[in-house]
Amino acid sequence: MRYFIKKSITLIMTLFLVSAAAFLAFQIIPGDVVTSILGTEATPEREEQLREELGFNDPPAVRYFNWIADILRGDLGVSYRYSKNMNEMMPVSELIGDKLPVTLWLAALSLVLITAVSVPLGVLWARSKSHFLDALLGVTTQAAMAVPAFFLGILVTYIFGIVLKFFAPGGYVSYKEDFRGFLGYLMFPALSVAIPKIAMTARFLRNSLLTEMNADYVRTAYGKGCTGRRVVYGHVLRNAMIPVITFLGMIVAEIVAGSIVIEQVFGLPGIGRLLISSVSTRDLPVVEILILYITFVVIFVYFLIDILYRAIDPRISEK
């Protein structure tokens, strides 16, 4: 319990630090949302009016603490740039609520692909006695891990989109209009996300399995006359999966944080792309919430992993 409280305080402190850093960064980088909105047509009157409307005439510290106070009240604010209708701006909660499912579905689909391929592959690899297969998988997975996400996106676009014509690159369909079409399109970015992670997870699982197989209890099981298959699926895999699951947890955090690049390549309107465009248009309320969200997900997942480890191995919590 004490541990839990301590971790929660750390989490809140980190979030506070991140939001303050983002706010500070926006004060330093050149150009604010007013220049961004008015562009080359700026007149002093319009600038003044806009600054007044957006509450920019308050000192930065006041604005920051007002913003915090709003957040604590559950009000995430409104976007500076995106209109809801003619006279109102889009509430950040609505904007993100609309974009978040895209990123989460991408992460979910990638995770499904990763587990569906890497677990059988890892088991096969660990059990295989063929040196050729071992070397082949060793090199292929190394190579797969060496491909940067954006290049993999380009390759997938070229191979599946242009040459094989399995999908129309850029032809994203909204999940609200056609869910199957949405998933069908999402398959390809998910594939680009999954390939290097599949390689990583398969390698990790294989090593974990091999370590387990050398453990004493496995030798005992074999000694008792159990068949290879039963040993692997009954005992070893279950134990070897525990570190793999935590590894997959980290991958989820990585996918959410790394969605920026792949969403850019495939034109997915998820939170990663929203973040990039909001940074360039200086849409601070949107950027703040997105950064807080991403940071929260990442820290929270690590936190869960930590708890999981403690549950498995009580020795850790004694330290």
Added chain:
Amino acid sequence: MKTLSPAKKWNKYFTAGLVMTGAAVFLGLLGLFWTPYSTTAMSAAERFAAPSWRHLFGTDNFGRDIFSRVMQGMGTTIVISTLVVLFSGAAGILLGALTGYFGGVLDEAVMRVTDAVNGFPSILLALVFISILGNGRQNLILSLGIVFVPSYVRIVRGEYLRLRDADYIKRARLMGVGRFRILFVHILPNILPVFGVSVMIGLNNAILAESGMSYLGIGVQAPDASLGNMLSDAQGYLQAAPWYALAPGMVIVWIVLGFSLFSEGIRRRVE
């Protein structure tokens, strides 16, 4: 019973990695001083020429030789990544040593910042630094360097934390050895194996990050070539000239793969 790595195998990883990395470093460093064709000379007559003996990797939308540009880009990427690792590694040792050995308020503060930076998407963080500092090579090195510092701090701090109560350190303290000497003469050499592995991984990450940043148009400025900015330009001509994208992309894979094999080889050799 199967063993993890048959003894004869490490050689292959090591050799393959060494050959690939060696070729990349050689071609890249050569590319900074000499290339078969000028990297910027344009030719209207030779736009989008497919790969041939004359132009090994073909030509781009300005009729520039892609092979020459890839060579220059490799060199740039390797030099920048090395500098990034040097910068962040040095900063990581300093901060990690101080916080790990002394602990206290400084440790707590540094760890919180490290947590925050780790939770933050690193590309975005680098983007913010670049927005503040302005574009250009030095600023790219500095920005990526800052982004990578926390990963080293964690590792170094962990090692110092482990070693600070080791018997030989206690003894050294009792003998009145200075703090500075304990930190950097007594402990540092002992963490080098662990640190070395993270530097290897770090170098690979730096290469990927550098090409990612220049893919987003940050860092190396056109018309100078970098693998990332070539790839980004090439994306617009994926149908007309697929070789334009493939060349820099495959070269990035080549460098990163060669380097991973190389470090894997070293790791197995050490074991």
Added chain:
Amino acid sequence: MKKKLCSLLLAALLTTVALGGCAGGTGESSGDNTSTESVTGESDEQSSEAESSTEDQADGPVYGGSAVVGIQQDIDSLDPHKATAAGTKEILFNIFEGLVKSDENGNLIDAVASGHTISEDGLVYTFTLRDNVKFHNGSAVTAEDVKYSLERASGLLDGTPLISTLSAITAVDIIDEKTVQVTVGSANTELIYSFVAAIIPAGSGEEEGADPVGTGPFSFVSYKPQEGIVVKKNPDYWQEGLPYLDEVEFKIVNSAETALMELQGGTIDIYPYLTDSQAQALKAGNTHQVISSPSNVVQALFLNNAVEPLDNVKVRQAILYAIDKDEINLFVGGGNGSLIGSAMLPTLTDYYEDLNDVYGTGADVEKAKELLAEAGYPNGFDLVIDIPSNYEFHMQTGEVIVEQLKAVGINASINAVEWNTWLTDIYNGRQYTATISGVTCDQTPGYMLNRFETTSSKNFINYTNAEYDEVYAKAQAALDLKEKAGYYRQLQELLVDDAATAFIQVPGNMTAISNRLAGYRFYPIYVQDMSTVYVVQ
């Protein structure tokens, strides 16, 4: 294999320089391509060409169906008076109309007003409202609505002009139900162009939760950030028989790169900003018409006249001689740009003066070196060119220019800056030496020339010339259009004499239109008029 062949063919096409590249193809559409492609100059010729070509294809326009138009940027506002981005205005053109509006020849035609008169002293505008013009919410447009809209846009309502040129208005009076009188503070023959400002229902600019409501051929349905905007047919549109389509979606295209694939995949039907190589790839498929027309963007290497060494006229002249505009046009614009020597769109034929010959469209390396030596820089100098990184077109132009300047000994380098930084530091802050950018002009002939007046807030190149200011003032005061045109020609010449800035070109817009659609009209300004587009099959 097929791909490889295609790309080989493309390479061959490119090396033989565009002209009539597709003439060998069969079918009507490729025939149209060559006919339209050869037209590069006049816009009215262009559009008649485009129209006649579409008439060949079908028996006549049919009603119904939908179309998807690819757009490059997200919209900046749904409020027609507050929207400033050209990319937003091109869409809102379909939803909102002013008292007058632009036609495809660049002229003003009556819209919400059926006619207007301007008093002899140029100070009073009297507009007669058209009968039977209805807003999308069903109510008829009244003089009240017009008064409200003009007062809102001009700042009479709350003191802040939303459209700066309209701030000249001092009073809007309702004469009777169908007549509105506008009084301005000073006469300006170009003010009439500003009356394209949208007429909106009285009070809607302050009403909570109001959807955008106008009088245009299409009404607003929905807007999704980062995805696009959907409009549907306005059945009560005052122009008989228009529009044809039931629904139009303006879809934000991720990047220029994916636009081509989206066109081929059929997820977008119309895309107005193809690059040259994309156009070539698309023409090979015979599924789209690709037509190039001049844009209304003036692209230039802007030189900061107040910064060393560019404060020296000889240095600026040397740069102008060193730049090979033909080569830029070929490499970056696919040969579709109209080269310019000064600050006027060639499509504004009454005012345009062709000054390309003064420094030549090719490079004169010897002359440039000579001038540099005279200016005291026999070995050249270092020059940083800032370019907004989101504009691929300007970035590529920069690469070509750096190479060209190298030939005369100027060691130029590119510094890519974010658009916001560009606006703040370069455009507003004027902290730069040279920058490549484009200025999107409206139809006002003096729009570009205004930027070079010493005190103009838009004079970001810091050009100062007393004679220029004097002539500019005279031009503004002139009520006779002939006289005004004479002054404007003089201004263009002054800019060239002083080598104020290196004007490059008005890039061509290459528009792809799916063969399933016809009736698309080209405008010399930045609009996507969907009212005349119809489905062929």
